[in-house]
Amino acid sequence: MYVQKLIVENFRCFGECRNKLDLPLQVGVNTLVGENDAGKTAIIDAFRMLLGTRDQEGIRPTIEDFHYLTDSEQASEFSIVALFSSLSSTEKAYFAEYLTYQPENKDDSVVLRITLNAIRGPEKIRYTVFAGLPTSPHGLREIDYDTRDKLRATYLRPLRDAAREMNAGRNSRISKILKTQNAINNGKTTVDLDLVAEEKFGDVIGELGVVGIARLVNQLLERQDAVNTATDNLNSNFLSPLQMAGDNLSAKLGIGPDADEETLKRQMLEKIGISLENTEGKRGLGSNNLLYIACEMLLLADSKDQLALLIVEEPEAHLHPQR
Structure with missing residues:
Protein backbone atom coordinates (compact mmCIF):
# COMPACT_ATOMS: atom_id res chain seq x y z
CA MET A 1 0.00 0.00 0.00
CA TYR A 2 1.04 3.63 -0.31
CA VAL A 3 -0.18 7.07 0.79
CA GLN A 4 -2.43 8.22 -2.03
CA LYS A 5 -3.41 11.55 -0.51
CA LEU A 6 -2.64 13.83 2.45
CA ILE A 7 -5.31 16.30 3.61
CA VAL A 8 -4.37 18.94 6.19
CA GLU A 9 -6.81 21.51 7.56
CA ASN A 10 -6.19 24.35 10.05
CA PHE A 11 -2.68 23.07 10.79
CA ARG A 12 0.04 25.74 10.90
CA CYS A 13 0.15 27.56 7.56
CA PHE A 14 -2.73 25.56 6.07
CA GLY A 15 -6.23 26.92 6.60
CA GLU A 16 -9.67 25.53 5.90
CA CYS A 17 -11.95 25.08 2.89
CA ARG A 18 -10.08 26.37 -0.16
CA ASN A 19 -6.98 27.12 1.91
CA LYS A 20 -6.55 23.59 3.23
CA LEU A 21 -3.93 21.23 1.83
CA ASP A 22 -5.20 18.47 -0.44
CA LEU A 23 -2.00 16.83 -1.67
CA PRO A 24 -2.15 13.86 -4.08
CA LEU A 25 0.85 11.53 -3.93
CA GLN A 26 2.14 8.82 -6.24
CA VAL A 27 3.68 5.40 -5.77
CA GLY A 28 7.44 5.68 -5.29
CA VAL A 29 9.32 8.93 -4.77
CA ASN A 30 7.52 12.22 -4.07
CA THR A 31 9.58 15.43 -3.84
CA LEU A 32 8.48 18.70 -2.24
CA VAL A 33 10.12 21.79 -3.73
CA GLY A 34 9.31 25.34 -2.67
CA GLU A 35 10.55 28.58 -1.16
CA ASN A 36 11.14 29.09 2.55
CA ASP A 37 8.00 29.06 4.74
CA ALA A 38 5.95 27.52 1.93
CA GLY A 39 4.80 24.66 4.18
CA LYS A 40 7.25 21.86 3.37
CA THR A 41 8.18 21.26 7.01
CA ALA A 42 4.51 21.48 7.99
CA ILE A 43 3.74 18.62 5.58
CA ILE A 44 6.58 16.49 6.97
CA ASP A 45 5.52 17.22 10.56
CA ALA A 46 1.93 16.35 9.67
CA PHE A 47 3.10 12.88 8.63
CA ARG A 48 5.22 12.56 11.77
CA MET A 49 2.37 13.60 14.03
CA LEU A 50 -0.20 11.35 12.36
CA LEU A 51 1.86 8.19 11.85
CA GLY A 52 4.68 8.47 14.36
CA THR A 53 8.29 7.53 13.55
CA ARG A 54 10.43 4.46 14.15
CA ASP A 55 12.89 6.42 16.29
CA GLN A 56 10.04 6.93 18.80
CA GLU A 57 10.58 10.69 18.61
CA GLY A 58 7.09 11.51 17.47
CA ILE A 59 5.59 14.95 17.96
CA ARG A 60 2.31 15.87 19.64
CA PRO A 61 -0.03 18.78 18.92
CA THR A 62 0.91 22.08 20.57
CA ILE A 63 -0.87 25.41 20.71
CA GLU A 64 1.41 26.73 17.94
CA ASP A 65 0.10 24.07 15.53
CA PHE A 66 -3.38 25.61 15.31
CA HIS A 67 -3.79 27.81 12.23
CA TYR A 68 -4.35 31.54 12.71
CA LEU A 69 -7.65 32.41 11.02
CA THR A 70 -6.90 36.11 11.62
CA ASP A 71 -4.00 37.95 13.23
CA SER A 72 -5.47 37.29 16.68
CA GLU A 73 -7.83 34.31 16.28
CA GLN A 74 -6.69 30.70 16.13
CA ALA A 75 -8.71 27.74 14.88
CA SER A 76 -10.28 25.64 17.63
CA GLU A 77 -9.30 22.35 15.98
CA PHE A 78 -7.22 20.91 13.17
CA SER A 79 -7.15 17.63 11.30
CA ILE A 80 -4.58 15.58 9.38
CA VAL A 81 -5.81 12.81 7.08
CA ALA A 82 -3.79 10.19 5.19
CA LEU A 83 -5.49 7.97 2.63
CA PHE A 84 -3.76 4.64 1.98
CA SER A 85 -4.70 2.72 -1.16
CA SER A 86 -3.58 -0.31 -3.20
CA LEU A 87 -3.60 -2.53 -0.12
CA SER A 88 -2.39 -6.10 -0.57
CA SER A 89 -4.49 -9.03 0.62
CA THR A 90 -2.24 -9.36 3.68
CA GLU A 91 -2.62 -5.67 4.50
CA LYS A 92 -6.39 -5.83 4.08
CA ALA A 93 -6.50 -8.74 6.50
CA TYR A 94 -4.33 -6.98 9.08
CA PHE A 95 -6.21 -3.65 8.94
CA ALA A 96 -9.63 -5.27 8.32
CA GLU A 97 -11.44 -3.57 11.21
CA TYR A 98 -10.20 -0.13 10.15
CA LEU A 99 -10.85 -0.21 6.39
CA THR A 100 -13.24 2.06 4.50
CA TYR A 101 -15.32 0.93 1.54
CA GLN A 102 -15.65 3.40 -1.34
CA PRO A 103 -17.99 1.88 -3.95
CA GLU A 104 -17.53 4.79 -6.34
CA ASN A 105 -13.97 3.61 -7.05
CA LYS A 106 -14.27 0.15 -8.58
CA ASP A 107 -10.53 -0.19 -9.20
CA ASP A 108 -9.62 0.44 -5.56
CA SER A 109 -12.77 0.11 -3.49
CA VAL A 110 -11.11 -0.64 -0.13
CA VAL A 111 -8.82 1.97 1.46
CA LEU A 112 -7.35 2.80 4.84
CA ARG A 113 -8.21 6.32 5.95
CA ILE A 114 -6.31 7.52 9.04
CA THR A 115 -7.22 10.83 10.71
CA LEU A 116 -5.72 12.83 13.55
CA ASN A 117 -8.13 15.34 15.04
CA ALA A 118 -6.88 17.84 17.63
CA ILE A 119 -9.13 20.13 19.68
CA ARG A 120 -7.82 23.16 21.55
CA GLY A 121 -9.32 23.27 25.03
CA PRO A 122 -9.03 25.97 27.72
CA GLU A 123 -6.33 24.06 29.59
CA LYS A 124 -5.07 21.26 27.35
CA ILE A 125 -5.13 19.94 23.81
CA ARG A 126 -7.02 16.72 23.20
CA TYR A 127 -6.34 14.64 20.12
CA THR A 128 -7.44 11.31 18.72
CA VAL A 129 -6.16 9.12 15.89
CA PHE A 130 -8.94 7.13 14.26
CA ALA A 131 -9.87 5.30 11.07
CA GLY A 132 -12.91 5.70 8.89
CA LEU A 133 -15.01 8.53 7.52
CA PRO A 134 -16.09 11.38 9.82
CA THR A 135 -19.76 10.88 8.98
CA SER A 136 -20.78 10.37 12.60
CA PRO A 137 -19.08 9.64 15.93
CA HIS A 138 -20.38 6.07 15.76
CA GLY A 139 -18.69 5.47 12.40
CA LEU A 140 -15.19 6.18 13.72
CA ARG A 141 -12.80 3.70 15.28
CA GLU A 142 -9.83 4.75 17.36
CA ILE A 143 -6.63 2.99 16.27
CA ASP A 144 -4.84 0.92 18.89
CA TYR A 145 -1.12 1.20 19.63
CA ASP A 146 -0.07 -2.03 17.88
CA THR A 147 -1.78 -0.99 14.66
CA ARG A 148 -0.24 2.49 14.76
CA ASP A 149 3.13 0.83 15.32
CA LYS A 150 2.76 -0.86 11.91
CA LEU A 151 2.27 2.54 10.27
CA ARG A 152 5.33 4.32 11.66
CA ALA A 153 7.50 6.17 9.17
CA THR A 154 11.28 6.26 8.92
CA TYR A 155 12.33 9.90 9.31
CA LEU A 156 15.72 11.39 8.38
CA ARG A 157 16.21 14.85 9.86
CA PRO A 158 18.05 17.60 7.93
CA LEU A 159 21.30 16.70 9.72
CA ARG A 160 21.79 14.95 13.03
CA ASP A 161 24.42 13.82 15.49
CA ALA A 162 24.47 10.40 13.87
CA ALA A 163 27.16 9.06 16.20
CA ARG A 164 24.81 9.58 19.15
CA GLU A 165 22.05 7.77 17.28
CA MET A 166 24.34 4.75 16.85
CA ASN A 167 25.10 4.49 20.57
CA ALA A 168 24.01 1.46 22.53
CA GLY A 169 20.92 1.82 24.68
CA ARG A 170 17.21 1.30 24.89
CA ASN A 171 15.51 1.35 21.48
CA SER A 172 18.89 1.83 19.78
CA ARG A 173 18.99 1.47 16.00
CA ILE A 174 21.34 -1.50 16.03
CA SER A 175 19.27 -3.40 18.63
CA LYS A 176 16.19 -2.94 16.44
CA ILE A 177 18.09 -4.14 13.38
CA LEU A 178 19.36 -7.23 15.19
CA LYS A 179 15.90 -8.09 16.51
CA THR A 180 14.64 -8.40 12.93
CA GLN A 181 17.28 -10.99 11.99
CA ASN A 182 15.90 -14.54 11.75
CA GLU A 270 20.67 -2.82 23.78
CA LYS A 271 24.31 -2.91 24.89
CA ILE A 272 25.58 -3.32 21.32
CA GLY A 273 26.74 -0.21 19.49
CA ILE A 274 28.08 0.39 15.99
CA SER A 275 30.87 2.53 14.56
CA LEU A 276 32.79 3.08 11.35
CA GLU A 277 36.07 1.38 10.44
CA ASN A 278 38.79 2.32 7.94
CA THR A 279 38.00 6.03 8.08
CA GLU A 280 41.70 7.05 8.04
CA GLY A 281 41.05 9.67 10.70
CA LYS A 282 38.45 11.48 8.59
CA ARG A 283 35.33 10.35 10.38
CA GLY A 284 33.01 13.30 10.95
CA LEU A 285 29.34 14.16 11.09
CA GLY A 286 28.87 13.41 7.38
CA SER A 287 30.42 9.94 7.56
CA ASN A 288 28.43 9.04 10.66
CA ASN A 289 25.32 10.28 8.91
CA LEU A 290 25.95 7.85 6.04
CA LEU A 291 26.21 5.03 8.56
CA TYR A 292 22.96 6.14 10.18
CA ILE A 293 21.16 6.23 6.81
CA ALA A 294 22.50 2.76 5.93
CA CYS A 295 21.18 1.39 9.24
CA GLU A 296 17.79 2.99 8.68
CA MET A 297 17.60 1.48 5.20
CA LEU A 298 18.50 -1.96 6.57
CA LEU A 299 15.88 -1.67 9.31
CA LEU A 300 13.30 -0.55 6.77
CA ALA A 301 14.14 -3.43 4.41
CA ASP A 302 13.88 -5.99 7.22
CA SER A 303 10.50 -4.69 8.46
CA LYS A 304 8.49 -6.56 5.85
CA ASP A 305 5.23 -6.45 7.84
CA GLN A 306 5.32 -2.68 8.35
CA LEU A 307 4.64 0.32 6.15
CA ALA A 308 7.73 1.26 4.12
CA LEU A 309 7.35 5.04 4.34
CA LEU A 310 10.59 7.05 4.30
CA ILE A 311 10.50 10.80 4.99
CA VAL A 312 13.68 12.73 4.16
CA GLU A 313 13.78 16.39 5.18
CA GLU A 314 16.22 18.60 3.25
CA PRO A 315 17.73 15.74 1.20
CA GLU A 316 20.59 18.00 0.11
CA ALA A 317 21.88 17.86 3.70
CA HIS A 318 22.43 14.12 3.29
CA LEU A 319 24.40 14.40 0.03
CA HIS A 320 28.19 14.23 0.05
CA PRO A 321 29.36 15.53 -3.37
CA GLN A 322 33.01 15.59 -2.21
CA ARG A 323 32.95 11.77 -2.26
Missing part, protein backbone atom coordinates in the same frame (compact mmCIF):
# COMPACT_ATOMS: atom_id res chain seq x y z
CA ALA A 183 19.04 -16.04 13.26
CA ILE A 184 18.93 -13.92 16.42
CA ASN A 185 17.31 -16.76 18.38
CA ASN A 186 19.72 -19.45 17.15
CA GLY A 187 22.34 -21.02 19.38
CA LYS A 188 22.52 -22.44 22.88
CA THR A 189 21.28 -20.41 25.82
CA THR A 190 23.50 -22.01 28.50
CA VAL A 191 27.22 -22.70 28.86
CA ASP A 192 29.21 -25.33 30.75
CA LEU A 193 32.30 -23.65 32.19
CA ASP A 194 33.88 -27.05 32.82
CA LEU A 195 34.19 -27.49 29.06
CA VAL A 196 35.81 -24.07 28.84
CA ALA A 197 38.30 -25.11 31.51
CA GLU A 198 39.19 -28.16 29.42
CA GLU A 199 40.40 -25.90 26.58
CA LYS A 200 37.31 -26.36 24.46
CA PHE A 201 36.56 -22.65 24.58
CA GLY A 202 36.30 -22.24 20.81
CA ASP A 203 33.78 -25.05 20.45
CA VAL A 204 31.68 -23.76 23.35
CA ILE A 205 31.58 -20.16 22.14
CA GLY A 206 30.72 -21.21 18.60
CA GLU A 207 27.53 -22.89 19.80
CA LEU A 208 26.25 -20.01 21.94
CA GLY A 209 23.38 -17.71 21.05
CA VAL A 210 22.87 -14.17 22.35
CA VAL A 211 21.28 -15.39 25.60
CA GLY A 212 24.05 -17.94 26.09
CA ILE A 213 26.70 -15.24 25.68
CA ALA A 214 24.92 -13.13 28.31
CA ARG A 215 24.90 -16.03 30.74
CA LEU A 216 28.58 -16.71 30.04
CA VAL A 217 29.34 -13.06 30.82
CA ASN A 218 27.43 -13.37 34.09
CA GLN A 219 29.36 -16.48 35.08
CA LEU A 220 32.65 -14.74 34.29
CA LEU A 221 31.57 -11.67 36.26
CA GLU A 222 30.82 -13.85 39.28
CA ARG A 223 34.48 -14.96 39.22
CA GLN A 224 35.88 -11.44 38.86
CA ASP A 225 37.54 -10.19 42.07
CA ALA A 226 36.03 -6.69 42.13
CA VAL A 227 32.51 -7.95 41.45
CA ASN A 228 32.95 -10.69 44.05
CA THR A 229 34.20 -8.22 46.66
CA ALA A 230 31.37 -5.76 46.01
CA THR A 231 28.76 -8.53 46.16
CA ASP A 232 30.12 -9.97 49.40
CA ASN A 233 30.38 -6.51 50.98
CA LEU A 234 26.81 -5.66 49.97
CA ASN A 235 25.40 -8.93 51.30
CA SER A 236 27.41 -9.22 54.52
CA ASN A 237 27.67 -5.63 55.72
CA PHE A 238 24.56 -3.94 54.40
CA LEU A 239 21.79 -6.30 53.25
CA SER A 240 22.14 -8.88 56.03
CA PRO A 241 21.68 -6.43 58.96
CA LEU A 242 18.48 -5.11 57.39
CA GLN A 243 16.77 -8.50 57.17
CA MET A 244 14.05 -9.77 59.47
CA ALA A 245 14.33 -13.11 61.28
CA GLY A 246 13.82 -15.94 58.82
CA ASP A 247 14.78 -13.86 55.78
CA ASN A 248 17.46 -15.24 53.49
CA LEU A 249 17.98 -12.42 51.03
CA SER A 250 21.07 -12.29 48.87
CA ALA A 251 22.11 -9.88 46.13
CA LYS A 252 23.55 -11.04 42.81
CA LEU A 253 25.27 -8.78 40.28
CA GLY A 254 25.18 -9.30 36.55
CA ILE A 255 23.47 -8.48 33.27
CA GLY A 256 19.83 -9.13 34.10
CA PRO A 257 20.86 -11.87 36.55
CA ASP A 258 17.29 -13.02 37.19
CA ALA A 259 15.80 -12.07 33.82
CA ASP A 260 13.97 -14.49 31.55
CA GLU A 261 15.49 -15.35 28.17
CA GLU A 262 13.55 -12.73 26.18
CA THR A 263 14.47 -9.94 28.62
CA LEU A 264 18.09 -11.09 28.75
CA LYS A 265 18.26 -11.05 24.95
CA ARG A 266 16.82 -7.52 24.82
CA GLN A 267 19.28 -6.27 27.44
CA MET A 268 22.21 -7.73 25.52
CA LEU A 269 21.09 -6.25 22.20
Whole structure:
Protein backbone atom coordinates (compact mmCIF):
# COMPACT_ATOMS: atom_id res chain seq x y z
CA MET A 1 0.00 0.00 0.00
CA TYR A 2 1.04 3.63 -0.31
CA VAL A 3 -0.18 7.07 0.79
CA GLN A 4 -2.43 8.22 -2.03
CA LYS A 5 -3.41 11.55 -0.51
CA LEU A 6 -2.64 13.83 2.45
CA ILE A 7 -5.31 16.30 3.61
CA VAL A 8 -4.37 18.94 6.19
CA GLU A 9 -6.81 21.51 7.56
CA ASN A 10 -6.19 24.35 10.05
CA PHE A 11 -2.68 23.07 10.79
CA ARG A 12 0.04 25.74 10.90
CA CYS A 13 0.15 27.56 7.56
CA PHE A 14 -2.73 25.56 6.07
CA GLY A 15 -6.23 26.92 6.60
CA GLU A 16 -9.67 25.53 5.90
CA CYS A 17 -11.95 25.08 2.89
CA ARG A 18 -10.08 26.37 -0.16
CA ASN A 19 -6.98 27.12 1.91
CA LYS A 20 -6.55 23.59 3.23
CA LEU A 21 -3.93 21.23 1.83
CA ASP A 22 -5.20 18.47 -0.44
CA LEU A 23 -2.00 16.83 -1.67
CA PRO A 24 -2.15 13.86 -4.08
CA LEU A 25 0.85 11.53 -3.93
CA GLN A 26 2.14 8.82 -6.24
CA VAL A 27 3.68 5.40 -5.77
CA GLY A 28 7.44 5.68 -5.29
CA VAL A 29 9.32 8.93 -4.77
CA ASN A 30 7.52 12.22 -4.07
CA THR A 31 9.58 15.43 -3.84
CA LEU A 32 8.48 18.70 -2.24
CA VAL A 33 10.12 21.79 -3.73
CA GLY A 34 9.31 25.34 -2.67
CA GLU A 35 10.55 28.58 -1.16
CA ASN A 36 11.14 29.09 2.55
CA ASP A 37 8.00 29.06 4.74
CA ALA A 38 5.95 27.52 1.93
CA GLY A 39 4.80 24.66 4.18
CA LYS A 40 7.25 21.86 3.37
CA THR A 41 8.18 21.26 7.01
CA ALA A 42 4.51 21.48 7.99
CA ILE A 43 3.74 18.62 5.58
CA ILE A 44 6.58 16.49 6.97
CA ASP A 45 5.52 17.22 10.56
CA ALA A 46 1.93 16.35 9.67
CA PHE A 47 3.10 12.88 8.63
CA ARG A 48 5.22 12.56 11.77
CA MET A 49 2.37 13.60 14.03
CA LEU A 50 -0.20 11.35 12.36
CA LEU A 51 1.86 8.19 11.85
CA GLY A 52 4.68 8.47 14.36
CA THR A 53 8.29 7.53 13.55
CA ARG A 54 10.43 4.46 14.15
CA ASP A 55 12.89 6.42 16.29
CA GLN A 56 10.04 6.93 18.80
CA GLU A 57 10.58 10.69 18.61
CA GLY A 58 7.09 11.51 17.47
CA ILE A 59 5.59 14.95 17.96
CA ARG A 60 2.31 15.87 19.64
CA PRO A 61 -0.03 18.78 18.92
CA THR A 62 0.91 22.08 20.57
CA ILE A 63 -0.87 25.41 20.71
CA GLU A 64 1.41 26.73 17.94
CA ASP A 65 0.10 24.07 15.53
CA PHE A 66 -3.38 25.61 15.31
CA HIS A 67 -3.79 27.81 12.23
CA TYR A 68 -4.35 31.54 12.71
CA LEU A 69 -7.65 32.41 11.02
CA THR A 70 -6.90 36.11 11.62
CA ASP A 71 -4.00 37.95 13.23
CA SER A 72 -5.47 37.29 16.68
CA GLU A 73 -7.83 34.31 16.28
CA GLN A 74 -6.69 30.70 16.13
CA ALA A 75 -8.71 27.74 14.88
CA SER A 76 -10.28 25.64 17.63
CA GLU A 77 -9.30 22.35 15.98
CA PHE A 78 -7.22 20.91 13.17
CA SER A 79 -7.15 17.63 11.30
CA ILE A 80 -4.58 15.58 9.38
CA VAL A 81 -5.81 12.81 7.08
CA ALA A 82 -3.79 10.19 5.19
CA LEU A 83 -5.49 7.97 2.63
CA PHE A 84 -3.76 4.64 1.98
CA SER A 85 -4.70 2.72 -1.16
CA SER A 86 -3.58 -0.31 -3.20
CA LEU A 87 -3.60 -2.53 -0.12
CA SER A 88 -2.39 -6.10 -0.57
CA SER A 89 -4.49 -9.03 0.62
CA THR A 90 -2.24 -9.36 3.68
CA GLU A 91 -2.62 -5.67 4.50
CA LYS A 92 -6.39 -5.83 4.08
CA ALA A 93 -6.50 -8.74 6.50
CA TYR A 94 -4.33 -6.98 9.08
CA PHE A 95 -6.21 -3.65 8.94
CA ALA A 96 -9.63 -5.27 8.32
CA GLU A 97 -11.44 -3.57 11.21
CA TYR A 98 -10.20 -0.13 10.15
CA LEU A 99 -10.85 -0.21 6.39
CA THR A 100 -13.24 2.06 4.50
CA TYR A 101 -15.32 0.93 1.54
CA GLN A 102 -15.65 3.40 -1.34
CA PRO A 103 -17.99 1.88 -3.95
CA GLU A 104 -17.53 4.79 -6.34
CA ASN A 105 -13.97 3.61 -7.05
CA LYS A 106 -14.27 0.15 -8.58
CA ASP A 107 -10.53 -0.19 -9.20
CA ASP A 108 -9.62 0.44 -5.56
CA SER A 109 -12.77 0.11 -3.49
CA VAL A 110 -11.11 -0.64 -0.13
CA VAL A 111 -8.82 1.97 1.46
CA LEU A 112 -7.35 2.80 4.84
CA ARG A 113 -8.21 6.32 5.95
CA ILE A 114 -6.31 7.52 9.04
CA THR A 115 -7.22 10.83 10.71
CA LEU A 116 -5.72 12.83 13.55
CA ASN A 117 -8.13 15.34 15.04
CA ALA A 118 -6.88 17.84 17.63
CA ILE A 119 -9.13 20.13 19.68
CA ARG A 120 -7.82 23.16 21.55
CA GLY A 121 -9.32 23.27 25.03
CA PRO A 122 -9.03 25.97 27.72
CA GLU A 123 -6.33 24.06 29.59
CA LYS A 124 -5.07 21.26 27.35
CA ILE A 125 -5.13 19.94 23.81
CA ARG A 126 -7.02 16.72 23.20
CA TYR A 127 -6.34 14.64 20.12
CA THR A 128 -7.44 11.31 18.72
CA VAL A 129 -6.16 9.12 15.89
CA PHE A 130 -8.94 7.13 14.26
CA ALA A 131 -9.87 5.30 11.07
CA GLY A 132 -12.91 5.70 8.89
CA LEU A 133 -15.01 8.53 7.52
CA PRO A 134 -16.09 11.38 9.82
CA THR A 135 -19.76 10.88 8.98
CA SER A 136 -20.78 10.37 12.60
CA PRO A 137 -19.08 9.64 15.93
CA HIS A 138 -20.38 6.07 15.76
CA GLY A 139 -18.69 5.47 12.40
CA LEU A 140 -15.19 6.18 13.72
CA ARG A 141 -12.80 3.70 15.28
CA GLU A 142 -9.83 4.75 17.36
CA ILE A 143 -6.63 2.99 16.27
CA ASP A 144 -4.84 0.92 18.89
CA TYR A 145 -1.12 1.20 19.63
CA ASP A 146 -0.07 -2.03 17.88
CA THR A 147 -1.78 -0.99 14.66
CA ARG A 148 -0.24 2.49 14.76
CA ASP A 149 3.13 0.83 15.32
CA LYS A 150 2.76 -0.86 11.91
CA LEU A 151 2.27 2.54 10.27
CA ARG A 152 5.33 4.32 11.66
CA ALA A 153 7.50 6.17 9.17
CA THR A 154 11.28 6.26 8.92
CA TYR A 155 12.33 9.90 9.31
CA LEU A 156 15.72 11.39 8.38
CA ARG A 157 16.21 14.85 9.86
CA PRO A 158 18.05 17.60 7.93
CA LEU A 159 21.30 16.70 9.72
CA ARG A 160 21.79 14.95 13.03
CA ASP A 161 24.42 13.82 15.49
CA ALA A 162 24.47 10.40 13.87
CA ALA A 163 27.16 9.06 16.20
CA ARG A 164 24.81 9.58 19.15
CA GLU A 165 22.05 7.77 17.28
CA MET A 166 24.34 4.75 16.85
CA ASN A 167 25.10 4.49 20.57
CA ALA A 168 24.01 1.46 22.53
CA GLY A 169 20.92 1.82 24.68
CA ARG A 170 17.21 1.30 24.89
CA ASN A 171 15.51 1.35 21.48
CA SER A 172 18.89 1.83 19.78
CA ARG A 173 18.99 1.47 16.00
CA ILE A 174 21.34 -1.50 16.03
CA SER A 175 19.27 -3.40 18.63
CA LYS A 176 16.19 -2.94 16.44
CA ILE A 177 18.09 -4.14 13.38
CA LEU A 178 19.36 -7.23 15.19
CA LYS A 179 15.90 -8.09 16.51
CA THR A 180 14.64 -8.40 12.93
CA GLN A 181 17.28 -10.99 11.99
CA ASN A 182 15.90 -14.54 11.75
CA ALA A 183 19.04 -16.04 13.26
CA ILE A 184 18.93 -13.92 16.42
CA ASN A 185 17.31 -16.76 18.38
CA ASN A 186 19.72 -19.45 17.15
CA GLY A 187 22.34 -21.02 19.38
CA LYS A 188 22.52 -22.44 22.88
CA THR A 189 21.28 -20.41 25.82
CA THR A 190 23.50 -22.01 28.50
CA VAL A 191 27.22 -22.70 28.86
CA ASP A 192 29.21 -25.33 30.75
CA LEU A 193 32.30 -23.65 32.19
CA ASP A 194 33.88 -27.05 32.82
CA LEU A 195 34.19 -27.49 29.06
CA VAL A 196 35.81 -24.07 28.84
CA ALA A 197 38.30 -25.11 31.51
CA GLU A 198 39.19 -28.16 29.42
CA GLU A 199 40.40 -25.90 26.58
CA LYS A 200 37.31 -26.36 24.46
CA PHE A 201 36.56 -22.65 24.58
CA GLY A 202 36.30 -22.24 20.81
CA ASP A 203 33.78 -25.05 20.45
CA VAL A 204 31.68 -23.76 23.35
CA ILE A 205 31.58 -20.16 22.14
CA GLY A 206 30.72 -21.21 18.60
CA GLU A 207 27.53 -22.89 19.80
CA LEU A 208 26.25 -20.01 21.94
CA GLY A 209 23.38 -17.71 21.05
CA VAL A 210 22.87 -14.17 22.35
CA VAL A 211 21.28 -15.39 25.60
CA GLY A 212 24.05 -17.94 26.09
CA ILE A 213 26.70 -15.24 25.68
CA ALA A 214 24.92 -13.13 28.31
CA ARG A 215 24.90 -16.03 30.74
CA LEU A 216 28.58 -16.71 30.04
CA VAL A 217 29.34 -13.06 30.82
CA ASN A 218 27.43 -13.37 34.09
CA GLN A 219 29.36 -16.48 35.08
CA LEU A 220 32.65 -14.74 34.29
CA LEU A 221 31.57 -11.67 36.26
CA GLU A 222 30.82 -13.85 39.28
CA ARG A 223 34.48 -14.96 39.22
CA GLN A 224 35.88 -11.44 38.86
CA ASP A 225 37.54 -10.19 42.07
CA ALA A 226 36.03 -6.69 42.13
CA VAL A 227 32.51 -7.95 41.45
CA ASN A 228 32.95 -10.69 44.05
CA THR A 229 34.20 -8.22 46.66
CA ALA A 230 31.37 -5.76 46.01
CA THR A 231 28.76 -8.53 46.16
CA ASP A 232 30.12 -9.97 49.40
CA ASN A 233 30.38 -6.51 50.98
CA LEU A 234 26.81 -5.66 49.97
CA ASN A 235 25.40 -8.93 51.30
CA SER A 236 27.41 -9.22 54.52
CA ASN A 237 27.67 -5.63 55.72
CA PHE A 238 24.56 -3.94 54.40
CA LEU A 239 21.79 -6.30 53.25
CA SER A 240 22.14 -8.88 56.03
CA PRO A 241 21.68 -6.43 58.96
CA LEU A 242 18.48 -5.11 57.39
CA GLN A 243 16.77 -8.50 57.17
CA MET A 244 14.05 -9.77 59.47
CA ALA A 245 14.33 -13.11 61.28
CA GLY A 246 13.82 -15.94 58.82
CA ASP A 247 14.78 -13.86 55.78
CA ASN A 248 17.46 -15.24 53.49
CA LEU A 249 17.98 -12.42 51.03
CA SER A 250 21.07 -12.29 48.87
CA ALA A 251 22.11 -9.88 46.13
CA LYS A 252 23.55 -11.04 42.81
CA LEU A 253 25.27 -8.78 40.28
CA GLY A 254 25.18 -9.30 36.55
CA ILE A 255 23.47 -8.48 33.27
CA GLY A 256 19.83 -9.13 34.10
CA PRO A 257 20.86 -11.87 36.55
CA ASP A 258 17.29 -13.02 37.19
CA ALA A 259 15.80 -12.07 33.82
CA ASP A 260 13.97 -14.49 31.55
CA GLU A 261 15.49 -15.35 28.17
CA GLU A 262 13.55 -12.73 26.18
CA THR A 263 14.47 -9.94 28.62
CA LEU A 264 18.09 -11.09 28.75
CA LYS A 265 18.26 -11.05 24.95
CA ARG A 266 16.82 -7.52 24.82
CA GLN A 267 19.28 -6.27 27.44
CA MET A 268 22.21 -7.73 25.52
CA LEU A 269 21.09 -6.25 22.20
CA GLU A 270 20.67 -2.82 23.78
CA LYS A 271 24.31 -2.91 24.89
CA ILE A 272 25.58 -3.32 21.32
CA GLY A 273 26.74 -0.21 19.49
CA ILE A 274 28.08 0.39 15.99
CA SER A 275 30.87 2.53 14.56
CA LEU A 276 32.79 3.08 11.35
CA GLU A 277 36.07 1.38 10.44
CA ASN A 278 38.79 2.32 7.94
CA THR A 279 38.00 6.03 8.08
CA GLU A 280 41.70 7.05 8.04
CA GLY A 281 41.05 9.67 10.70
CA LYS A 282 38.45 11.48 8.59
CA ARG A 283 35.33 10.35 10.38
CA GLY A 284 33.01 13.30 10.95
CA LEU A 285 29.34 14.16 11.09
CA GLY A 286 28.87 13.41 7.38
CA SER A 287 30.42 9.94 7.56
CA ASN A 288 28.43 9.04 10.66
CA ASN A 289 25.32 10.28 8.91
CA LEU A 290 25.95 7.85 6.04
CA LEU A 291 26.21 5.03 8.56
CA TYR A 292 22.96 6.14 10.18
CA ILE A 293 21.16 6.23 6.81
CA ALA A 294 22.50 2.76 5.93
CA CYS A 295 21.18 1.39 9.24
CA GLU A 296 17.79 2.99 8.68
CA MET A 297 17.60 1.48 5.20
CA LEU A 298 18.50 -1.96 6.57
CA LEU A 299 15.88 -1.67 9.31
CA LEU A 300 13.30 -0.55 6.77
CA ALA A 301 14.14 -3.43 4.41
CA ASP A 302 13.88 -5.99 7.22
CA SER A 303 10.50 -4.69 8.46
CA LYS A 304 8.49 -6.56 5.85
CA ASP A 305 5.23 -6.45 7.84
CA GLN A 306 5.32 -2.68 8.35
CA LEU A 307 4.64 0.32 6.15
CA ALA A 308 7.73 1.26 4.12
CA LEU A 309 7.35 5.04 4.34
CA LEU A 310 10.59 7.05 4.30
CA ILE A 311 10.50 10.80 4.99
CA VAL A 312 13.68 12.73 4.16
CA GLU A 313 13.78 16.39 5.18
CA GLU A 314 16.22 18.60 3.25
CA PRO A 315 17.73 15.74 1.20
CA GLU A 316 20.59 18.00 0.11
CA ALA A 317 21.88 17.86 3.70
CA HIS A 318 22.43 14.12 3.29
CA LEU A 319 24.40 14.40 0.03
CA HIS A 320 28.19 14.23 0.05
CA PRO A 321 29.36 15.53 -3.37
CA GLN A 322 33.01 15.59 -2.21
CA ARG A 323 32.95 11.77 -2.26
